[in-house]
Amino acid sequence: MNVNMLLENLNEQQRLAVSAPAQALLVLAGAGTGKTRVLVHRIAWQIQVLGCSPYSILAVTFTNKAAMEMRGRIESLLKMSLNHFWIGTFHSIAYRLLRRHAEAAKLPSNFQVIDSDDQLRLIKRILTDLKIDDKKWPANKVQYFINQEKENGQRALMIETTDFYQKNMQRFYLEYQQYCQRSGIVDFSELLLRSYELLRDNLELRNHYRQLFRQVHVDEFQDTNTIQYAWLKLLTENQNNLFIVGDDDQSIYSWRGAKVANLTYFQQDYPLHQFIKLEQNYRST
Numbered sequence: 001m002n003v004n005m006l007l008e009n010l011n012e013q014q015r016l017a018v019s020a021p022a023q024a025l026l027v028l029a030g031a032g033t034g035k036t037r038v039l040v041h042r043i044a045w046q047i048q049v050l051g052c053s054p055y056s057i058l059a060v061t062f063t064n065k066a067a068m069e070m071r072g073r074i075e076s077l078l079k080m081s082l083n084h085f086w087i088g089t090f091h092s093i094a095y096r097l098l099r100r101h102a103e104a105a106k107l108p109s110n111f112q113v114i115d116s117d118d119q120l121r122l123i124k125r126i127l128t129d130l131k132i133d134d135k136k137w138p139a140n141k142v143q144y145f146i147n148q149e150k151e152n153g154q155r156a157l158m159i160e161t162t163d164f165y166q167k168n169m170q171r172f173y174l175e176y177q178q179y180c181q182r183s184g185i186v187d188f189s190e191l192l193l194r195s196y197e198l199l200r201d202n203l204e205l206r207n208h209y210r211q212l213f214r215q216v217h218v219d220e221f222q223d224t225n226t227i228q229y230a231w232l233k234l235l236t237e238n239q240n241n242l243f244i245v246g247d248d249d250q251s252i253y254s255w256r257g258a259k260v261a262n263l264t265y266f267q268q269d270y271p272l273h274q275f276i277k278l279e280q281n282y283r284s285t
Contacts, residue, residue, distance in 0.1 A: 003049050006041050006077065010034075017276045018042045022050060022215060024236075024270035026263070027245045029278035035245045038278065039219055040070055042243060044077040052214055054080075058235070059087040061219040067092070070219070086213070090228050091188055094195035098186070101205060105198045108184040119143060119187045126175050137168065145169045146176060150189035151225045153196065196231045209235055221246035222260045229262045233269065240272055 007015050014034055017027045018041045029035035043059060046052040061067050067088045075082050086093065095113065102109045114122065123146070124139040149159060156174035161167040180186065186194065199206045216236050218224070221244040224232070236242040246263055267273060 003045070006045050006048065010037075010041065011280050013276055013278050013280070014038050014041075017278070018045050019049075020274055020276070022046070022241060024240045024266075024273035025243045026266060026273055026275050027243075027278060028248065028263075028275070029245060030247050030281065032281045033278035034280075035247070035278060036066075036070065036219060039217055039243075039245050040073045040077065043074055043215075043217060046215055047078060054082050054085050056212060056214040057086065057217070058093070058213040058215070059085075059217040059219070060090055060093060060232075061087075062089060062223055064089060064092070066219065090224075090231070091191050094191040094231075097195045097198060097209075098191065101198055101202075104202055104205060105194055106181075107186065107194070111184040111186050113186050113188075113191065116143075116188065122179070122185070123172070123176060126179060127172065130172075130175065132172075137172070142169065142172045142176075146173050147187075147189040149173060150193045151227050153193065153227045153230055155193075192227050192231065196227055196234065199231070199234045206234060210237075210239060214241060216242050218242070218244045218246075221266070222248055222263060224262050225259060229259070229265065240270060242266070242270060 007018060010018060011034075014037070017025070017038045027035060027038060029038070039059070043057055046057060047054055059067075059070060061070060071082060071085065071087050074085075074087075086096075088096070098105050098107060098111070102111060120139055120143050123143050124134070127134060127137065127139055127142065149156075156170055156177050159166065159170050159173070161170050180190065199209065213235060216232065218232065232242060244263075244266060248260055248263055267275075
């Protein structure tokens with residue numbers, strides 16, 4: 001393959017991002033500046049030019065549609081199938097890790113993943129069993145509290161309770177947590193928290209995946225929350241191999257804990273990072 005094809009039809013800043021040496025790199029890009037294009041070409045460059053194995057590259061985004069599009073575009077560039085390539089949403093990558101290492105994650109091999117609706121029904125059942133007045137303690141409020149704490153990396157007993165409200169919420173969270181553990185049930189927020197704990201508490205596994213993933217890529221980084229960024233740091237700490245694309249003006253997941261401040265934390269945590277800004281807009285004049 002002519003490697004120049006990977007740089008054709010890219011502007012100067014996009015070329016810099018695609019062909020930059022393997023290192024921590026922040027690409028700050030607004031809507032319509034071709035940030036996904038840069039990410040796709042960057043991954044193709046690493047495989048074709050730098051000689052990275054496709055299976056040593058991790059690429060994470062936020063929706064299944066975006067992940068499928070990214071995979072398809074990389075396959076089209078490289079003219080090869082990437083069926084087992086580590087590309088997907090945070091949740092799908094976490095799920096894949098937990099299925100591989102269920103025992104180490106203290107889960108049964110046949111653990112069941114429940115969606116938001118099933119989670120809400122389960123919380124209602126637990127509150128009913130506890131004889132809790134659902135008018136005073138609505139199940140959806142309890143669900144929000146549990147998920148928010150998980151997204152902040154907090155287990156029930158880690159929460160500092162300073163008032164009656166928090167003490168009760170902690171109690172409900174603990175009951176829910178224990179029920180899920182007994183039943184082998186994992187909700188969406190648990191996928192992320194459990195996979196983080198898996199890597200945090202298992203040095204051998206953590207080192208294995210640090211060595212496996214030579215380059216880690218994140219699209220729409222501004223939409224990461226606390227546990228997602230902590231998970232990324234575990235995988236890339238001391239590796240200086242985190243490539244992120246983000247837009248500090250466009251976070252769409254703030255309602256579920258996304259922290260645009262993670263862009264600032266990245267620059268502090270990876271002081272040797274390179275910074276590239278994409279400013280040419282291709283959607284609007």
